[in-house]
Amino acid sequence: MASLYFILLVIFVLVSLAYYLALPRVIPHIPHNRSSARSILGDLPALLANFKATSENVNWMTQQCVTLNSPLIQLFLWPGAFPLLVLSDHRETEDILIRRTREFDRSDIIARLLGGLVPYATIVMPSHELFKSQRRIWANTMSTAFLNGVAAPQIHEATMDLVRLWRRKQALAGGRCFAAAENIRHAAMDAIWAVAVGTKLGGVQTQLDFLASNVSIFVPNDAPEAPVEFPEADMPEVYTAISTLLDSVAGILSSPFPKVYAFFMRQRSWYRKANAMKTRTMRELVRQCREEYIRTPKSALQRPASAMEHVLRREASELAKEEGRDSKPGSRGDEREMIDELFMFLVAGHETTATTTTWGLKYLASSPTVQDRLHRAIQAALPSASPTQIPSADQIVAADIPYLDAAIAEMLRCGRTTTGAVRVAKVDCEVLGYRIPKGSSILCSTCGPSFLHDTLHVDEESRSQSSKAAGGKCREWESLGKQDFKPERWLERIGDGDGELEVVFNPNAGPSLPFGAGPRGCFGKKLALMEMRIMIILLLLNFELNEVPDPLGGYEAIEGVTVTRQPRKCFVKLGLRN
Numbered sequence: 108m109a110s111l112y113f114i115l116l117v118i119f120v121l122v123s124l125a126y127y128l129a130l131p132r133v134i135p136h137i138p139h140n141r142s143s144a145r146s147i148l149g150d151l152p153a154l155l156a157n158f159k160a161t162s163e164n165v166n167w168m169t170q171q172c173v174t175l176n177s178p179l180i181q182l183f184l185w186p187g188a189f190p191l192l193v194l195s196d197h198r199e200t201e202d203i204l205i206r207r208t209r210e211f212d213r214s215d216i217i218a219r220l221l222g223g224l225v226p227y228a229t230i231v232m233p234s235h236e237l238f239k240s241q242r243r244i245w246a247n248t249m250s251t252a253f254l255n256g257v258a259a260p261q262i263h264e265a266t267m268d269l270v271r272l273w274r275r276k277q278a279l280a281g282g283r284c285f286a287a288a289e290n291i292r293h294a295a296m297d298a299i300w301a302v303a304v305g306t307k308l309g310g311v312q313t314q315l316d317f318l319a320s321n322v323s324i325f326v327p328n329d330a331p332e333a334p335v336e337f338p339e340a341d342m343p344e345v346y347t348a349i350s351t352l353l354d355s356v357a358g359i360l361s362s363p364f365p366k367v368y369a370f371f372m373r374q375r376s377w378y379r380k381a382n383a384m385k386t387r388t389m390r391e392l393v394r395q396c397r398e399e400y401i402r403t404p405k406s407a408l409q410r411p412a413s414a415m416e417h418v419l420r421r422e423a424s425e426l427a428k429e430e431g432r433d434s435k436p437g438s439r440g441d442e443r444e445m446i447d448e449l450f451m452f453l454v455a456g457h458e459t460t461a462t463t464t465t466w467g468l469k470y471l472a473s474s475p476t477v478q479d480r481l482h483r484a485i486q487a488a489l490p491s492a493s494p495t496q497i498p499s500a501d502q503i504v505a506a507d508i509p510y511l512d513a514a515i516a517e518m519l520r521c522g523r524t525t526t527g528a529v530r531v532a533k534v535d536c537e538v539l540g541y542r543i544p545k546g547s548s549i550l551c552s553t554c555g556p557s558f559l560h561d562t563l564h565v566d567e568e569s570r571s572q573s574s575k576a577a578g579g580k581c582r583e584w585e586s587l588g589k590q591d592f593k594p595e596r597w598l599e600r601i602g603d604g605d606g607e608l609e610v611v612f613n614p615n616a617g618p619s620l621p622f623g624a625g626p627r628g629c630f631g632k633k634l635a636l637m638e639m640r641i642m643i644i645l646l647l648l649n650f651e652l653n654e655v656p657d658p659l660g661g662y663e664a665i666e667g668v669t670v671t672r673q674p675r676k677c678f679v680k681l682g683l684r685n
């Protein structure tokens with residue numbers, strides 16, 4: 108009997124211990140939901156309930172800052188784990204991302220998400236020496252020379268395929284609505300693939316060829332407001348493989364155990380097949396590019412046609428400099444690094460840009476005054492441009508159109524394609540007067556209070572030294588509602604010296620950080636802005652975006668199904684411009 112009591116006691120002690128260990132680890136003094144701190148599941152049930160109701164996560168997290176009336180809070184999302192800190196204050200966020208890089212680094216959340224897919228790419232690395240040297244090699248792919256000379260023409264070509272596809276669809280649909288998001292994704296994928304490796308992937312062209320082959324199209328004549336449904340072509344094998352891999356990231360993202368999920372996913376035959384196809388294709392492209400370079404006499408070399416070629420040459424010339432002799436491209440770099448960095452272009456640059464464009468088109472369609480002003484601004488900067496006289500990539504890149512820059516900034520701000528940047532504390536430190544232990548992850552929200560909602564009070568004394576020294580560089584949005592789509596908020600009138608007032612775009616007009624910031628901010632920001640510019644100009648020169656019927660519109664978003672925050676619905680109703 109005594110031994111039974113003893114066993115029960117041991118079980119009781121073990122269960123209590125397990126329960127205690129599974130309880131949230133509260134960081135003292137940082138505001139949190141008290142009831143969550145007493146529950147093993149912490150804030151998870153409330154987060155999941157919100158996700159079920161709204162399909163979004165980060166809005167709930169930043170709403171907790173409002174509920175707890177604090178710009179810094181802690182949430183308990185994994186049993187027994189350190190809490191996730193959520194910060195929603197643009198000054199402190201800028202400070203952490205830009206100035207406090209000794210204390211904070213890129214969180215390993217990105218590595219958990221993408222580590223299996225691109226293990227040798229800089230995006231998954233902490234900011235150590237290898238990261239820095241590899242990033243240096245790739246930095247030139249964001250130089251003005253590369254972007255204007257190589258990327259812009261490729262993006263122009265991919266967008267013109269989309270224009271042709273939509274002209275065809277517009278005619279077949281008789282001006283009625285049709286779904287747009289998938290086509291934009293295809294165009295963005297074609298564009299970024301061409302920029303990365305210099306060949307045509309042909310996603311949009313495949314759809315165009317398919318429509319030309321007399322497929323039957325369902326036009327619901329009894330419901331004039333209903334969208335016309337176009338059948339989708341089967342995509343080329345390599346296209347499907349790449350899409351499969353890119354989509355797999357979303358599965359990891361939505362799993363509570365990303366590492367385990369990713370491990371088992373990588374064993375699945377569909378994943379292995381897609382990954383093998385991608386690696387084979389990219390390896391072959393790298394090989395061809397290298398051989399072409401070796402074959403071609405230096406004097407006959409043309410401008411590089413892709414990021415891949417650019418980097419292979421750069422590696423060759425760096426090695427030549429170091430060794431004082433001629434060298435083969437790629438002989439220094441590891442092929443795995445090359446393939447992963449190239450694939451990172453697709454992972455980081457495809458869906459982000461496509462999603463922002465879909466948000467942008469939605470906002471323009473439901474804001475006819477903005478669309479009209481934007482079209483007039485484009486036309487004024489490119490007076491001879493028309494659907495029959497399409498401006499070249501060079502002309503588009505060179506055009507000075509402050510209202511376009513403002514509209515793009517506003518699409519990024521309101522669309523919230525990305526909702527924050529995550530950092531990890533490398534040392535014990537302080538944020539807004541609270542002690543933060545080493546190893547804590549902090550989500551610096553870019554869509555909550557002080558960005559799209561009213562700023563929460565911060566005692567100036569509690570700010571870090573560097574934050575105080577920098578002051579409030581980014582002004583508050585004052586007169587215009589924070590959540591309204593108003594490109595005008597980004598414009599400023601300045602004197603041009605002759606007493607005339609000139610309207611200019613001010614990128615620091617107010618708080619907005621869609622690309623993150625600092626040394627680990629978005630690597631592809633310039634490329635993304637250029638792509639948006641080319642896409643918006645070419646689409647608006649060809650089409651009028653009419654407002655879609657209510658059931659097909661709205662700004663509801665969906666997170667977790669893909670890497671970005673996407674609009675739940677994206678339909679277009681196109682008129683033709685002449």
Ligand code: HEM
Nearest residue numbers: 230455456459460525528622623624627628629630631635
């Ligand atoms: C509208 C489009 C885009 C948006 C909104 C966007 C947004 C972001 C954000 C928020 C981050 C994290 C920044 C941080 O932690 O501070 C990021 C990182 C990154 N982005 Fe973008 N991005 C876009 C397009 C692109 C494109 C076209 C590329 C192409 C190369 C790209 C490549 C990257 C890379 C490599 C990183 C990781 C940087 C690092 O690890 O240091 N992005 N992006």
